[in-house]
Amino acid sequence: MKAFFRLTRIQSKLIILLILAMLSFAATFIYVLNASIGTLKQEKSKEILAAGSIMMTQIEQRLINHTDRLASIGKRQVIIDTLHGLHNDPDVAQDAIENHSDFSVLNQRLQREIRIIEQAIAGIQIFQNIILTDRQGHIVAAAEHRLGKSAKLNDWWLPTVENSRLITESEDGSGISLSVRINDAQGSFIGIIQAILPTHWLTRDLAATFQLRPSSEVRLTNAKGRLIYSSRPYRYLEDAESETYFQLFLNGDSQMLVEEGGKKKLYVLSDNFHTAQLNDLQWLLFIADDLDLILKDIYRLMRQMLYVFLIFSIGFAILAIVVNRTILRPILELRKKVAEVADGDFDQKLELRNKDEIGDLAAAFNRMAERLKTTYKKLEYEANTDDLTGVANRRHFFKLAERQWNNYQRYKRPLSMLMLDIDHFKRINDKYGHETGDTVLREAAQLIQRNCRSTDIFGRIGGEEFALLMVETDRDASRQFAVRVCKQLADTELMVIQDKKINITISIGVAHAKPQEDSLDAFISRADDALYLAKKRGRNQVREFIEA
Amino acid sequence: MQLLKMTLGFVFGLLLISCGQSDPIYIGAVLPLKGPAKFVGEEVRDGMQLAVDEVNQKGGINGRPLVMLYSEVASQDQDGIKAAYDSLLEKDPLLIISATSSVSLMVKNHTEKANMPLFALVATAPDLTINTQRVYRYWPTAESEVPQLAGVFPSTPRTLGIIYLDDGYGQAVYGNMVSRYPAATTELVGIPFDIAFKDFEKIAQQVKEMEAVVAVGFDSHLRKIFKALKQIDYKGTVVSTTTATLPSVTGITESDGVYVASPAIYNNNFLFIEKFRKEYNSRYNKPFNHYAANGYDLIGLIAGLLHDQEISVASLQQQIDRGFIYSGVFGNINLDANSFDIDFPLYPAKIEDGRIVFL
Structure with a gap:
């Protein structure tokens, strides 16, 4: 009895029950x-x-x-x-x-x-x-x-x-x-x-x-x-x-x-x-x-009972097939899909074959999966995106950067890191207020984002500081990109406030991944050092980290 | 699905096993199913087949089905009978059954050479079982029938006419009557006729003044004799053989008042025949008679002899040689050890209103 209840498959239980019924x-x-x-x-x-x-x-x-x-x-x-x-x-x-x-x-x-x-x-x-x-x-x-x-x-x-x-x-x-x-x-x-x-x-x-x-x-x-x-x-x-x-x-x-x-x-x-x-x-x-x-009457009864037994057996078999097809198999399919959804795959859908309760259950599952998918995407977006600028937030940036860093560790493909910081942002806040400052941040981020490729990872990692990780990008390409963005931001009138346009500049530090480098932090730190150098040398410029 | 397949396989297996049949036991039958004795052959065949079907319905003999092999012959066709007998041997029959004297006498020549048991039915020829090894007759002979015929006379007749078909049986009846009624007590006149004879009125005139008349012949002859006697308003006692108990004879009004030696099967109170009577009438839609009963009873007798015994010619022969008593549809019959003639008992009776009334 315990063994029966320990069985994990309903089909096995059903077959055992049918056999027991027939044997009885x-x-x-x-x-x-x-x-x-x-x-x-x-x-x-x-x-x-x-x-x-x-x-x-x-x-x-x-x-x-x-x-x-x-x-x-x-x-x-x-x-x-x-x-x-x-x-x-x-x-x-x-x-x-x-x-x-x-x-x-x-x-x-x-x-x-x-x-x-x-x-x-x-x-x-x-x-x-x-x-x-x-x-x-x-x-x-x-x-x-x-x-x-x-x-x-x-x-x-x-x-x-x-x-x-x-x-x-x-x-x-x-x-x-x-x-x-x-x-x-x-x-x-x-x-x-x-x-x-x-x-x-x-x-x-x-x-x-x-x-x-x-x-x-x-x-x-x-x-x-x-x-x-x-x-x-x-x-x-x-x-x-x-x-x-x-x-x-x-x-x-x-x-x-x-x-x-x-x-x-x-x-x-x-x-x-x-x-x-x-x-x-x-x-x-x-x-x-x-x-x-x-015993002829008994034999006649025996034959009749044998026919009944055969009919019952065929009936049981048909019942088993029908129950398997209409109930067990959809339940097992549902179980599989639920497990996949539980594992985060929200794209799972059940085929709606029947219009019975099992069909309703499948439709409900599909609705539930769709809603979970939407909600998850929203939550994911909210968890990974910087509210103000709409680009990846610091945590998400580092998560994605870590993944690319691992790839770099394995394949040693060119990888460049740009650290970007808006020059004198505090003055804009002080002069035009935080609301304008936020707008400046948002506009600047979007401008940079527009220049990025789809494979690049761009995020806001501090108040007016951004980071850009460029995969498959060597030293020249990353440098050219940084110069272009720096110039473009400087040449761009970001917005009009009270009929006035604001021009901002940005300082960019560039670093390139090195095979002997042992961590992402070290890599970022070198880009930070290059940014510091750009700031120190007068801002609105691109500086590349150069080994001493 | 697997379970279903297994169940169906098991059931079909059982069905196949249950359909398995044992080797059949063949019985050859050389019967006059053509020519003048066709009626006898058909009746014997129908009676035998009914018995065979009953035996098989009960599981056969020792689990083996009984199969009849019928050969259609004409009474006098010697070559045809030889060919028919040879064709039966192809199936290795356990025994051969024949019907009527003429067919049986011809078949016995072949069965004796092959040491094959032969059971002759409706065969009255006296020499059929003389100097033979394996020929058995199941039918009363003139010797057993005459005392019953004589038993119906209230007293010894002073004048007696014997009108008889001039064949072996007719001659035997006549001879036995002569022995029974010596000239000192009875004036006995024998009037033989051949098979194609028709002028029975002339014969009737010859016996008109006699105290009693005994008529012996086929049923067609007997009908004509009784009609002729009725036409001349014969007043004496008319006695006839078992042939006169056939429905074809008792069915005519001219048969009324004729005394016969009748087998018990025509006694409505005789329960042994009841089942056979009903089954036969129902299956063939015709009244049964003692020819059919003879075939039916022989099959029952053989099935009884072989019951729980080895199925072989030697075994059958041993059972027969030891002799037996058997209660069949004719009542009790018996064959003494190392004998060859089985009589069924006959009882004095009278035909009244188309029925056999036992005295």
Whole structure:
């Protein structure tokens, strides 16, 4: 933060702020997106779980219906009578068991009756290998080779005696084993009817159930990881234990993402906890939905947000360009111009491009610079000019003389100094008054000035004393100039006072710069000495300083 | 400005990456899209293409798009079929699909030599999958259809006329009927006709007094047979094959009362077909039928077999050889290990008011 405030360029700050704004926008977007994806996955899992539960219930209902059909067969009078007969007359049963041929006749009759009953109840043959046992567990109706044998050792027999009904996987993997306890009219246990619901019927029932969710992938396995049904081509009871989705069961999770066929799928495990009749089957229903489909709304939102982000980015960029051009760049230009004005360059002006506040500011700057320039020039004039004569005052003269002296020191070009003093000026003051004296000074100064070149430096350095520094002027030229001015002033009637003209004279001391001379003061002092000599020798003359 | 350039570069980069496509999986199809069996070929093609588009819409098979290569052939054009097959090989297809018996029988000679799997649709010729290595039929044969046809008779008919197109399938139906109804119980008369035969009134007169009639032929033949039977006011039971379930047959009033062995797709309560029915009607603006469903279901089956598996002929072959159960638009179908014929289940039904009513 401190570093930010330490930045000296507004442009840098603006770019950082824009980047921060965009990053904040992107971060918010990503956060919302992630939260939405998580929520959606959770909600979808719940929905799939609920659908799985419903489908398991439907499967249970279908298997119960088949079991009911089997129970109906078991309740038919012919079956009851046969079993009851065996029950009431154990000798008959024993004979039948011992005498296989008798039992075979009974079996054939029962088998035929059972098929007739099944056809009457279901309209079609559903069950395979229907077995009827008496209460001792002897098989009284079945395929020939099992007749008379005990079914007690089969997994289904005892649990069916105890629980009335049992739905389990068949021991040989040929389908689902359904078994129902048969009681007589008094409720006494007289036998058991058991049948196999073959795989093609099971598949038909399962497919009919799972068609309720055609867009989902479905895998139904038993707890050993054997595949019972799949919405893709499959083999009944093929090993699915090594499949990734089965880890859901092994890990005790309820949902997981699985990469299958190059796509991510959300797998949800639904068991048969709420389907009591299927408990012995221990079936596991895995339902998978394509993650892309689950998140398609989010992806659509993501695309839209990306467009918004792009539009915002372009908007930010355009805004940055506009702000830079209309505000920042003029401010920076203004800053530069102000700095130059502050350094004394009053000629700076801003180009008036806009008519907005920045344009007003630029116009105000231009006015301010113009006024500063005028004021400065006036002040400068007043500071450098002698009020009375209008020529450079002493301070300004010496300032300019110092500069030329420095140039002389460097380039050794000819340089001459003239010291000029009006002769008997005190008498003019005394005789005509100070006002006239001032006029004389002014007129004399202007006359001398008119004779000067633009490169010469002329100033009033005392009451009636003037100094003239002549650059690039050698001894002869300066001397000729001094003589000419001296003569011209003497020949000139300066003014008329009370109808009278005044003539004045002037004494001039001339000195020439010498390379070995070490200061301006010494140079001026020599010109002063020459002036003194001119005064001493009678005034109105030019004297040159000559080394002793 | 630099930031803007970077952002745009990043976005375009993402777009380029997302537009990247994997290598397609090619499936060659030799279909009778010319000649008398053109209708079958077109229906199979339309059904397959719908399935292919659905598969691709879901991301293809293991991320690779499915591309169909169609070859337009006429049923009896042996040279044309050879040329069509050769042109398909240029794209190195994973398998070849053919339709109708005549086309499939010719294509199988080439696929067998190249060890290329061939799936024959709407093909009933009995010898199509005999003594072959990689030819699979997905269509009921006469052996699987006849029990369903016989199942509609309330009792064994004493007199039965079989009016059949004299091709492999017609002969097979006739042969199976003869085996099922021995002369001791049923007086059975077979009346074959050739493909261009038209005088069905004459045939109708021959069966007028018979207790039941079985009609076997193309839909155009069946329409004429049913009209002829109606004209002579035939009172017995009329039974026909799955061809009679085509909308072009059920749509005529003379078909009313005919018993058929129908696939489950015409059962309005059968939800597996619902999506296909709607999509097909919507896309092609015509009613769907079991030819189209056959093409559609085969693509779904192949996509299912290859799902999350290596995409290669060997891998596909391995999946097929192991056998499978599949719940498709026809209901449950299964192929036993090392078998070659896939039947879809047929159910006894009756045509009433232009609709198929399941019994």
